[in-house]
Each structure stands twice: as C-alpha cells, then as structure tokens.
Amino acid sequence: MKNVNIKISTKNLNLYYGTKQALMDITLDIPEKQVTAFIGPSGCGKSTFLRTLNRMNDLIDGVKIDGSVYIDDINIYDKNIDVVQLRKRIGMVFQKSNPFPKSIFDNVAYGPRVNGISERSKLEEIVVESLKRAAIWDEVKDRLKSSALGLSGGQQQRLCIARCLAVNPDIILMDEPASALDPISTSKIEELISELKDNYTIVIVTHNMQQAARVSDFTAFFYIGELIEFDKTKTIFTNPSNKKTEEYITGRFG
C-alpha cells in the first residue's frame, strides 16, 4: 500500500437508516487505479457503503450520515459540494442492468448530452469509443438505433458500463455487476474490469468470493456494518488476520 496513491478515503463514517445504524465508524483508504472489492454477507452494509461514495444515499428518505469521505482530498459531504458535478466524476454500475428505454446510441449518449455536448460528430465519437472500451461494440455496431431493452442481460450490463464510461469518470463503482448474469457474461465483465483498471479506480461489491479473488487487488471484508478487515486480496484470501474473515472465506457462515 505504500507505492499507490490514495483516491478515496473515508474517516469515521457512520450511516443511519432512521434510527438503525447501518455503517459503523468506517475508516478506509481506497487506492487509485486498482480494483478494490467489498465482500461480506448480505445486509452487512457493503452496498450502502458503496453508495455513500457518490452520495446516492442522499436520495433515500431518512438517511443520516456523519463522518467524512475524501476524494482527491476533498470532503464530498462538505456543504459546498455540488453533488451533480461530483457524480459526473464517479460512474456507477448497478446490480440490475438498467438501460433507459431508449435506443442503444441514446443510452450511451445520455451522459455526454446531460454534460452539454450536443454536436452529433462528437457524440458519435464518444459513443463508439465507449462501446469499444466496454467490449460490446462488435455486438451492437449494426443496431445502434434499436432499443437497448432488446439486448441480453449480459449485453445490457456491458452497455451500462459503456454508458458510465461515456462521461469519462475517474472512479467506477460497481454494485454486484455480475450477480444476475450467466458464467460467460460474468467472465466477459471480469475481463472488462481488469482492462479498465489501468485507467480507472474501480470499487466492486460482490457476493462471489472467487470473483473477488480473481479481479481485485484489494479486498475489504464487512460484517454487520463494520469493516472487519482490509488488505491486499492475496493476503485476505491466504492469510487473513481476523477470525471472522477466515470463517467467511472458508464458507463457515454467510
């Protein structure tokens, strides 16, 4: 951890749904241009934590957050932060693929368009580039005008990744991106993640520990709202320092 820059760091982050505390005093540093995986049993708060990183939890009624999250040394929970500008720099891929009911082209062009790009040639360039980077260009290049809802689940998910790449983010948050996909689509997404990590800081939440072991450089283990252990993936999977982590990884609970 010495030779990498820190992109995101949280300090004493607490999150409450109403009166119930969902995240407890989480302090974590996420390195730049690496893949960081969050693992843990259901309901442990890993998705919630992911969503605090681009302030998506603001949208949920009754959520209260204290503590701070620094991205490039700027506290994103500061009063003077423009959430819209923040989210433009942080892409997000959801568990369930959620393309808009628009054409494939319009889906990918949506981000650039809301960023104020309306020139057709520029849009086309961005769309083609993003689709290529998301490794879906060959499959959709002949049907850009047709509806995105006509794609298969795996294709839709890669389209969502393309859509998120189109706004040129620094960070990509992935919330169980492959949990609803078949093994072939999953492996495509995993390949994609390892290609993308050269340029982006990727944070991925996953239930699948093999996946975490395959794609990530660092792994954080969450349990009931607490960060139990955070280390290099290799260390976590071979020589965990915490007993809970070991039990979870070996499949004794969860």
Place this chain on the structure above:
Amino acid sequence: MEKEKPNSENSVKYIIHKPLAYGKKLYIGEFLAEKFIKLVAFISIAAIFAIFYYVFQEATYAFKSPEKINEYVQKSHLNSNQNTSSDNLKQESYNSNSDNSTSPSTNQEDLKQESYSSNVDQNLKQESYSPTTTEGELKQDTYSSEKDVPKQIVETKNKSKLKKIETSVETPIENLTESDKQAISQRAQILKTSLEETLGEKPITFKEMFSPNDYIDNKPDYVWQPVGNTPKFSFIPLFYGALKVTMIGLVIAAPLAILAAIFTVSFAPKWLKEIIKPAIEILAGFPSVVLGFFCLMTLATVIQEVFHTTYRLNSFVGGIGMALAVIPIIYTVTEDALTAIPRFMSEASLALGASRWQTAWRVLLPSAAPGVFAALILGFGRAFGETMIALMATGNAALVSNNIFESVRTMAATIGAEMAEVEFRGVHYGVLFLIGAILFMVTFSLNALAEFYVRKKLMKRIQGL
C-alpha cells in the same frame, strides 16, 4: 454460505397430501364465485351496450319525419279503402275539428274519435284554446292547465296549420286499384313533404349537418337554430365550440398538471408530497357545477376586467373552467405513471451526473410517455363531454369564430340546454340524441386512434422500441 435445510418433519406436518389420483373435485364456493363474477361482468357490459344502442336508436329520429305527421298521412290516405263509413268518421274528424274551431257545437265523443296523432287526448285538449262555451270544453280547459303549457302552444300552432292543409286535401273513400294506391302513396309523399315544410319538422340529412345552411352578408354560414319555422341544424358551430373550449382547457391544464406531477414525483420533499397529492386528487371529485358557478360569477368578471372583452362569458372563461376540471385527472394519471417508473431508472440517470431536472425531463417523462398520453386523452374526453361548466361559463352562442373571447356553444351544453324543450321523438329530439352519439363516437375514435396508431408511433420515436 451454507443453507439451512428446513426441518420438514416438524414445520409442515399439518399439510398432509393424498396420493395423486385422477378425478376432479368440484369446489362449489369457487364455482359460484366464478359464475357470479362472470354474470356481473356480463351485466355491466350489456348495460353499456344497451345505453349505446338506445342513444343511437333515438338518434335515428333526426332522420325521420315525426310520428304524428307519418301517422296522419297514413291514416288519411293509405288505409282509407278499408274504412267503413263509421271509421270514415274518425278520419273525417278533422272536418269536425274544423267545425269545432268555427262553431263550438261539437260534442266530446266526436272529438275523441280524432286519431291523427298518438297522444289524441292531449291534442284534443289543445282545442280548448278556441273560444269556449260548452261545458265539455271547459273541462278540457281544466285538463290542459295540468300540462306543459309552452309545448301546447307550439303544438296548437302546428295543429292549426295541419288543419289548414287538411281542408285542402280530399280523402278517397271508394275501393282502390293498384294504380290508385300508387297515386295515393305519391300524394301521401307530397302531403308529407308539405306538412314537414309547413311545420318545420323536416328530417335532417348528414349533408345538411355539415354544409352551410345560411347566408349572412352573402357569406355561407353555419347556423344552429333548432326552433323556428325553418329550423337550422348545423353541427359545425357546436363541434367547433366544443373543440375550441376543450383545446383551450387542455392547453392550460396539460402543462400545469404534468409539471405538478413531475414536481411531486421528483422534487417535492416527502411531507409536501403527502399534502399535494391527496389535495389535487380531491379536486377530481369536485362537482363541476361548483366550478361552473365559480367561472360564471367570479372568473368571468376577472377575465373581463383583465382582457376587456366584449362578452363576459366566452370560450376562454369556459376553457379555464375546463382546465380546472381536467387538471386533477391529468395530474393523477401522470403522477401514477411517473411513480410506476422503477427507482433504478432515475438512479442510473443521477449517477451519470444528470441534474434532477434533466432526469425528470429526459428519463422519467419519456419513460412515462404512454401514461402521460393516456392522461391527455382522458382529459380531452372529460373536457369534450363536460356539460355544466360549458353551459354556465361559455355563453352558449353557437358562433364559429377564431376569437377565443367570443361565446361558443358546445355539443354537450346543447343537449343540456335544449333537452327539456324538445318534442318527444321529433326531429329536434333526434338531433339531440345524434349529438350524444357523435360525442360518444369522437371520444371512442380518439381513444382507438391513440391506442392503435399514435401511441405506437410515439413510443417508437421516444423510446426507440
């Protein structure tokens, strides 16, 4: 990752399955419930069709001569060869009637025999308008006071005209050959036409309804003048008026309602949403007569003061009234459509750095387009058929004008205003039902068009489906 196996022996021991075998069991409760539901559905559908059938059937009277003319023509000509001399007396009773009007010597029985119209007694009673001396006629007078007086006056007027014609027509008595019958039917046709023209009860044709029927300043004009010596039934001013008021209403209501729906769905805090939504939905149940009264008394004055309009009641005032009635409908349906869009859709947009407004405008609204479209169609149907507001606030002058500050008369308001004055199953009566039928057909075809054509096209354009 281990899954705990449910302990089947303990937890589900209360459900014991019989071995699988052939044979269906009749569940009587379910069977009856199913039959009952089917019956209710059938009855409600049948009731709707029965109403439509009745409306369309009554509308046919617009294209027929009124029954009393037909019956009179028939009685006085076609059946005459079968009449015995005593029956003849009935036929000839018009002569006795005319006697009656000149000399008051006829007795009651004589009058009762007269049968040129279905409501004999009533017509006879009208005779009491002639100077009365005998006791019997005094009695009739007391009868007539119970009846609808204006109608009697009109009918008495018609009747006297009838009598004039009657005196000029000779009734054949002798046995007739085929050629004579033909001659008679021709004569009957002539008599019918002349009666129709004299009484102003000429059936209308579709061509008449939609072509100019008057000339004002040497320009062809469309006139709705249902009462008079030559009634003019042009549907153009009514249709135009209804469309004008509806459009004004929708132009005002649609943006307000849709924006309000967007506000409640994606901008309003939860507590405000909980106030606004029920408040607007309660408005949907607001009696339209109250809205109409408000427009008539308050709004019309305000509009006149602000815009300095010539006419106090005009289509703009009516349009605002319509908007008030329609906003809750469009709002409710649009709001439901917007709420039904899955949360992840707006999350995806927001995560891409779209503002809330961009999300609402570019993602929520296009995704909810079918619902919004349905809302607009519903609103149109409501405004097009809205009677009370139109009746109270539009001024009810059947004008064809592009000025929104001139009075209009809508189709629904015409039915409302004239229904009490028409003669049962006369031409005017039929025409009013025809308006009802047209109202129905307009909304029906609009819905059909929306469903099968526009919606698909719209969806394709907006969502690329």
